Amino acid sequence: MTNKIAGKTVEEWKNELPELQQIIDAEEVFWVNPQLESCNNRMINTELGIADIEDAEQRLLRFAPYLAKVFPETKEKNGIIESELVSIPKMQQKLSEMFNQEIAGTLYLKCDSHLPISGSVKARGGIYEILKVGEEIAFKHGILSITDDYSIMADEKFRTLFSNYSIVVGSTGNLGLSIGIMSAQLGFKVIVHMSADAKQWKKDLLRQKGAIVVEHNSDYGKAVEAGRQQSQEDPNSHFVDDENSSTLFLGYAVAAKRFQKQLNDMKIPVDQDHPLFVYLPCGVGGAPGGITFGLRTVFGDNVHCFFAEPTHSPAMLLGLMTRKHNEVSAQEFGIDNITAADGLAVGRPSGFVGKALEKDISGVFTIQDDCLYRILRKLADSEGKFLEPSAVAGFIGPVQLNASSMGKDYLKNNHLEQKMQNATHILWATGGGMVPKDVMDDFYRKGANS
Numbered sequence: 074m075t076n077k078i079a080g081k082t083v084e085e086w087k088n089e090l091p092e093l094q095q096i097i098d099a100e101e102v103f104w105v106n107p108q109l110e111s112c113n114n115r116m117i118n119t120e121l122g123i124a125d126i127e128d129a130e131q132r133l134l135r136f137a138p139y140l141a142k143v144f145p146e147t148k149e150k151n152g153i154i155e156s157e158l159v160s161i162p163k164m165q166q167k168l169s170e171m172f173n174q175e176i177a178g179t180l181y182l183k184c185d186s187h188l189p190i191s192g193s194v195k196a197r198g199g200i201y202e203i204l205k206v207g208e209e210i211a212f213k214h215g216i217l218s219i220t221d222d223y224s225i226m227a228d229e230k231f232r233t234l235f236s237n238y239s240i241v242v243g244s245t246g247n248l249g250l251s252i253g254i255m256s257a258q259l260g261f262k263v264i265v266h267m268s269a270d271a272k273q274w275k276k277d278l279l280r281q282k283g284a285i286v287v288e289h290n291s292d293y294g295k296a297v298e299a300g301r302q303q304s305q306e307d308p309n310s311h312f313v314d315d316e317n318s319s320t321l322f323l324g325y326a327v328a329a330k331r332f333q334k335q336l337n338d339m340k341i342p343v344d345q346d347h348p349l350f351v352y353l354p355c356g357v358g359g360a361p362g363g364i365t366f367g368l369r370t371v372f373g374d375n376v377h378c379f380f381a382e383p384t385h386s387p388a389m390l391l392g393l394m395t396r397k398h399n400e401v402s403a404q405e406f407g408i409d410n411i412t413a414a415d416g417l418a419v420g421r422p423s424g425f426v427g428k429a430l431e432k433d434i435s436g437v438f439t440i441q442d443d444c445l446y447r448i449l450r451k452l453a454d455s456e457g458k459f460l461e462p463s464a465v466a467g468f469i470g471p472v473q474l475n476a477s478s479m480g481k482d483y484l485k486n487n488h489l490e491q492k493m494q495n496a497t498h499i500l501w502a503t504g505g506g507m508v509p510k511d512v513m514d515d516f517y518r519k520g521a522n523s
């Protein structure tokens with residue numbers, strides 16, 4: 074008997090989707106999503122809307138005085154966790170040279186890699202979910218009201234209450250860091266199930282913050298499952314479900330309106346004649362999905378969101394291509410899910426992101442590990458920005474959009490060819506800010522050899 078993947082054999086899938094062979098062979102691909110639709114006259118998401126994003130924004134505002142108090146690094150922005158947007162002309166030049174390809178338009182780096190508290194994009198979703206859990210418990214016990222100055226949550230009374238509750242999460246590293254740091258700060262007991270990809274320094278840092286780290290020899294999916302199991306046994310336990318959480322998703326979505334303001338302040342236009350391209354590194358899909366949801370809500374059809382995955386972990390790509398989402402995994406197609414991009418080492422995509430955004434994700438492209446290191450080094454040399462390998466996965470997006478046949482078709486079919494000189498390309502940098510110097514030196518060295 075031949076194993077079936079979501080009802081079909083690999084051969085049947087290949088007949089239906091000829092591009093699959095290259096993906097199975099771990100070659101780099103640039104895939105355009107045929108399900109993409111204009112967002113005029115339709116809801117982007119049937120379950121969540123602008124009101125939910127605004128609710129999340131308001132919650133983060135309520136918590137701002139607390140965050141400013143307990144995390145001094147957020148004080149400057151009054152407790153708002155936000156990152157810079159910077160132009161990177163030297164890197165644009167370097168990329169053109171590396172790939173021998175002109176890039177029309179202007180490249181910017183969105184520095185979520187250097188978000189305060191946990192140094193990655195997870196400081197958006199992860200921290201938001203823990204704050205929401207804390208707020209609910211405090212409301213229920215009548216020690217907090219919505220009009221209070223939330224800086225009172227630093228008081229011992231709150232920490233004592235939260236110590237009766239535990240937070241559990243499964244992670245390849247960065248989600249664990251953001252959940253662990255935030256939970257421990259509020260006073261929760263926190264248990265982080267780490268996959269085999271997780272870097273030692275992330276485990277060490279978490280233990281130092283007071284989190285319990287459970288190490289698994291298996292991949293991300295198994296670590297999440299272990300966390301889910303453990304949490305189910307305890308009614309006072311909250312499981313942060315990276316594969317299904319709409320709370321995490323909304324925390325990420327808050328990025329969009331703030332980003333719009335940033336563009337306005339920098340006088341960067343986005344309209345019919347000035348298209349916006351955003352390249353987002355993708356693991357399980359929550360972070361790039363939440364951000365895409367927000368961006369499509371704010372910019373409509375003027376934004377084009379592409380996800381980037383390692384050639385060895387094309388989870389979202391397979392989910393969208395087959396339209397079977399979390400019913401398929403890279404491993405079932407014989408792809409090993411082994412990559413230096415630990416933040417993206419996910420074989421099976423989220424259960425809801427692909428379905429919810431099937432009409433809003435422009436496409437997915439893949440990148441090889443050695444290329445990640447080369448880009449990491451070039452970016453450090455040219456712009457002095459140090460990112461982790463996962464965080465540079467998006468950088469070949471603007472190159473491939475112009476060079477690949479599917480990329481060219483995308484520009485043509487969407488009447489973008491004549492507008493590319495006016496295009497803004499956003500490389501969403503998702504992590505690296507907390508990487509210890511010796512580990513970063515090692516990444517940098519690898520960029521020369523590969």
Ligand SMILES: *Cc1c(COP(=O)(O)O)cnc(C)c1O
Pocket residue numbers: 193194195247248354355356357358359360361416417461463464503504505
């Ligand atoms: C988690 C992570 C991503 C992707 O987020 P998902 O929600 O897993 O898709 C991208 N880059 C880095 C550095 C990450 O840690």
